[in-house]
Amino acid sequence: QITLKESGPTLVKPTQTLTLTCTFSGFSLSTSGVGVAWIRQPPGKALEWLALIYSNDDKRHSPSLKSRLTITKDTSKNLVVLTMTNMDPVDTATYYCVHKFGSGWAFGNWGQGTLVTVSS
Amino acid sequence: QSVLTQPPSVSAAPGQKVTISCSGSSSNIGNNYVSWYQQLPGTAPKLLIYENNKRPSGLPDRFSGSKSGTSATLGITGLQTGDEADYYCGTWDSSLPGGVFGGGTKLTVL
Numbered sequence: 616q617i618t619l620k621e622s623g624p625t626l627v628k629p630t631q632t633l634t635l636t637c638t639f640s641g642f643s644l645s646t647s648g649v650g651v652a653w654i655r656q657p658p659g660k661a662l663e664w665l666a667l668i669y670s671n672d673d674k675r676h677s678p679s680l681k682s683r684l685t686i687t688k689d690t691s692k693n694l695v696v697l698t699m700t701n702m703d704p705v706d707t708a709t710y711y712c713v714h715k716f717g718s719g720w721a722f723g724n725w726g727q728g729t730l731v732t733v734s735s
Numbered sequence: 736q737s738v739l740t741q742p743p744s745v746s747a748a749p750g751q752k753v754t755i756s757c758s759g760s761s762s763n764i765g766n767n768y769v770s771w772y773q774q775l776p777g778t779a780p781k782l783l784i785y786e787n788n789k790r791p792s793g794l795p796d797r798f799s800g801s802k803s804g805t806s807a808t809l810g811i812t813g814l815q816t817g818d819e820a821d822y823y824c825g826t827w828d829s830s831l832p833g834g835v836f837g838g839g840t841k842l843t844v845l
Contacts, residue, residue: 652834661737662772662780662823664834678831711779719768720827720834721785728779 617641619651619712619726626732627702633731637695637712641724644670644690650715651695652722653686655708663708667715668695702733738763739824739837746843751814755840757807757824763835767827769807771800774821774839783822784809814844 623635652667666686709728716723772780784800
């Protein structure tokens with residue numbers, strides 16, 4: 616059974632850096648082809664893909680946010696970390712950690728999500 | 736403004752069939768697999784369809800997916816009140832490059 620859980624601050628101030636940790640079980644990031652992504656959803660709005668990291672450490676980032684995002688993994692601890700710099704109120708959203716499913720572009724298992732509010 | 740275009744809302748009566756469209760371009764839907772997600776109120780999205788038309792194990796066959804050219808469609812038959820949710824399509828866009836989602840479609844079962 617695959618599970619993922621996000622953790623991190625619920626409130627950050629503008630210009631601060633957000634660090635979110637995804638702790639997962641039921642799969643290993645040492646297995647070839649496995650990927651973990653971050654997706655966010657502002658309140659009442661659509662999903663937005665942020666970043667993806669594969670087991671071979673190949674990384675993909677949203678072009679519009681690439682300069683602000685860093686995604687890393689710790690295979691031995693079964694965790695993935697996302698950092699986003701220079702936070703702004705428009706970054707207020709629920710941030711989801713997700714397991715990439717299969718060889719195409721699909722996400723089969725999602726964390727419960729964590730709401731991050733950016734406010735002074 | 737989402738890269739993929741979905742109707743904001745659709746509705747149908749219980750027991751009926753509904754389709755939700757997702758329109759894109761050759762750089763996304765036209766040359767990449769499409770996935771579909773259901774998001775019930777207050778919950779995380781759930782994968783319904785992957786690789787255009789495949790269902791994850793255990794998902795009822797009331798849900799179906801198809802793709803033609805630069806558009807994809809999600810179909811739901813035998814509508815139930817429990818199907819009321821937001822539905823999203825997603826794919827990879829080779830020109831950006833990056834993952835993209837539609838703006839979401841709210842399904843109301845009247």
